[in-house]
Amino acid sequence: MLLSSSFFSSLSRIFLQRSLSLALNLLAPSVLLFSVGWLVYTRFFHPLSRIPGPFWASVSRYWLGYQVFTGKAEFVQRRLHEIYGPLVRIAPDEVSVSDPAAVKIIYGIKSGFTKTDFYPPFASGISPHGDHFAQQDEAKHSARRKLVNNIYSMSSVLESEQYIDTCTEVFLSKMAKFAEKGQVVDLGEWIQWYTFDVVGELFFGQQFGFMRDEHDFGNYILSLDTMMPTTTLLCVLPVFLRYFQVFLGLLFPSIRKAVEGFNEIRRAGKFWVDHRLQQMADRKVNRSDLLDKLFKVRQNKSDFDIPEIQNESVVAIFAGSDTTAIAIRSILYYLMKTPDAYAKLMEEINKADSDGRLSKPHVKYNEAIKLPYLVACCKEGIRMHPSVGLSLPRYVPPGGSQIAGRFFPAGSKVGISAPVLHSNTDIFGADAAVYNPDRWIRDPKAAAEMDRYMLHFGAGSRTCIGKNISLAEIHKMIPQLLRSFKLELVDQQKEWTTHNFWFNKQTGIEVRVTSRRDI
Numbered sequence: 001m002l003l004s005s006s007f008f009s010s011l012s013r014i015f016l017q018r019s020l021s022l023a024l025n026l027l028a029p030s031v032l033l034f035s036v037g038w039l040v041y042t043r044f045f046h047p048l049s050r051i052p053g054p055f056w057a058s059v060s061r062y063w064l065g066y067q068v069f070t071g072k073a074e075f076v077q078r079r080l081h082e083i084y085g086p087l088v089r090i091a092p093d094e095v096s097v098s099d100p101a102a103v104k105i106i107y108g109i110k111s112g113f114t115k116t117d118f119y120p121p122f123a124s125g126i127s128p129h130g131d132h133f134a135q136q137d138e139a140k141h142s143a144r145r146k147l148v149n150n151i152y153s154m155s156s157v158l159e160s161e162q163y164i165d166t167c168t169e170v171f172l173s174k175m176a177k178f179a180e181k182g183q184v185v186d187l188g189e190w191i192q193w194y195t196f197d198v199v200g201e202l203f204f205g206q207q208f209g210f211m212r213d214e215h216d217f218g219n220y221i222l223s224l225d226t227m228m229p230t231t232t233l234l235c236v237l238p239v240f241l242r243y244f245q246v247f248l249g250l251l252f253p254s255i256r257k258a259v260e261g262f263n264e265i266r267r268a269g270k271f272w273v274d275h276r277l278q279q280m281a282d283r284k285v286n287r288s289d290l291l292d293k294l295f296k297v298r299q300n301k302s303d304f305d306i307p308e309i310q311n312e313s314v315v316a317i318f319a320g321s322d323t324t325a326i327a328i329r330s331i332l333y334y335l336m337k338t339p340d341a342y343a344k345l346m347e348e349i350n351k352a353d354s355d356g357r358l359s360k361p362h363v364k365y366n367e368a369i370k371l372p373y374l375v376a377c378c379k380e381g382i383r384m385h386p387s388v389g390l391s392l393p394r395y396v397p398p399g400g401s402q403i404a405g406r407f408f409p410a411g412s413k414v415g416i417s418a419p420v421l422h423s424n425t426d427i428f429g430a431d432a433a434v435y436n437p438d439r440w441i442r443d444p445k446a447a448a449e450m451d452r453y454m455l456h457f458g459a460g461s462r463t464c465i466g467k468n469i470s471l472a473e474i475h476k477m478i479p480q481l482l483r484s485f486k487l488e489l490v491d492q493q494k495e496w497t498t499h500n501f502w503f504n505k506q507t508g509i510e511v512r513v514t515s516r517r518d519i
């Protein structure tokens with residue numbers, strides 16, 4: 001008995017060894033053959049093979065994945081365009097474009113270019129109709145966006161202007177406390193708490209309590225910070241990896257955490273809609289906010305129901321806070337770094353204030369946008385550091401397209417990155433790399449021309465739906481804050497740190513705040 005069991009175990013060991021060695025003998029040459037074939041195809045026969053770019057990018061998407069992984073992709077992308085010109089192959093099937101004329105070709109309203117397979121990992125998956133951001137079908141997108149477009153118009157946003165003021169009041173009272181104590185403030189963090197509370201006020205009828213309680217309410221920020229790097233990586237890596245997400249999750253805790261982070265944001269959106277349903281049942285809704293307006297759309301449209309409202313809420317939490325916070329941080333950071341511009345802006349604000357052109361206690365949006373230097377400083381801050389830091393990729397439509405002197409066959413992926421376009425010297429002048437708000441003031445015609453190439457909110461039919469919310473927030477908050485406080489970087493020489501995972505977040509903006517009454 002003993003003999004036969006050891007005999008069978010050695011037999012099975014030999015069989016296993018032989019099978020493995022046979023598999024390896026077959027696999028190794030197949031992999032080698034495939035790799036050589038792939039290399040020859042991508043380098044010499046692929047329709048994009050003649051577009052210049054780094055060698056590894058031309059043969060593998062993992063090159064782009066690595067750039068995204070570093071969180072510094074925009075620096076590399078800018079440098080590559082300096083080396084190779086307006087077209088750079090950043091993956092075997094994808095090209096980064098920096099030719100200004102391509103903005104209209106790729107993102108024009110009726111261009112026919114569609115969002116690529118980059119976007120689906122961001123889909124909320126709540127509504128069968130998809131969501132505005134990740135929807136790849138232009139016709140479906142257009143039909144759904146028409147239902148809610150009005151809600152996001154500037155006039156609709158300004159109906160809630162007073163609720164932005166409520167948040168600013170809390171923000172300023174907290175800054176006053178820091179000023180009094182002479183305490184150093186992590187301005188970047190406070191700005192994000194502010195923008196989150198504004199989303200709470202505008203959408204859900206109340207601040208979340210980030211500023212009041214001075215903490216990351218519901219871990220929303222932690223959830224976003226956890227989900228963004230891994231999700232963005234998944235967006236740029238080969239699509240087949242998405243099918244192994246569960247398996248990869250077992251191997252890499254960061255993937256599991258990213259999924260948890262995403263689920264947390266989805267739960268938050270659903271929670272606030274359920275909360276509103278309860279308030280409605282209890283007849284406790286006493287003001288018109290964006291959520292209320294979404295419920296009104298539901299009354300008239302049978303295919304716009306709770307999942308669609310939840311969808312809008314999730315996107316607001318996902319897209320409404322980080323983006324606006326990044327913009328406000330940029331505007332303030334560059335002002336603090338450039339004392340001349342800061343002083344000039346203060347002159348404008350002080351003059352408008354003493355002339356009674358700025359309401360008290362709250363600056364109105366329509367007053368703020370009449371201050372040309374303020375508007376210039378906002379644009380210039382956003383130009384220097386757009387909130388979305390990667391290309392906005394699109395498929396070339398049937399029939400192909402001519403871009404920057406080259407023909408691209410249908411299905412090729414092309415995209416323009418705001419950080420690259422915003423540093424184009426043909427558009428913004430020889431000093432494009434330098435912060436200079438005056439470029440927006442010197443010549444209105446030139447300014448209008450530059451405006452056409454600002455890609456911070458995207459462009460065409462897929463332009464940011466929430467841009468009016470952010471514009472109102474930004475233009476009201478900056479003069480209000482600077483009218484009350486003087487801001488100084490604790491270390492004037494120190495640069496901020498940026499983390500580009502689609503949202504290009506900044507950290508390390510430590511500031512000393514002084515009440516202007518005390519100056």
Ligand code: HEM
Pocket residue numbers: 132133134145315316319320321323324325327386387388392393455456457458459461462463464465466467469470
């Ligand atoms: C400064 C603030 C903001 C910036 C810089 C920004 C940036 C962008 C960009 C670049 C796009 C285009 C993406 C693409 O083409 O791939 C976009 C789309 C979008 N944004 Fe924003 N965003 C901001 C604020 C907001 C807010 C406050 C919301 C929601 C409340 C929002 C919701 C959306 C949605 C839903 C889309 C998809 C639009 C569509 O395809 O129809 N964003 N945003």
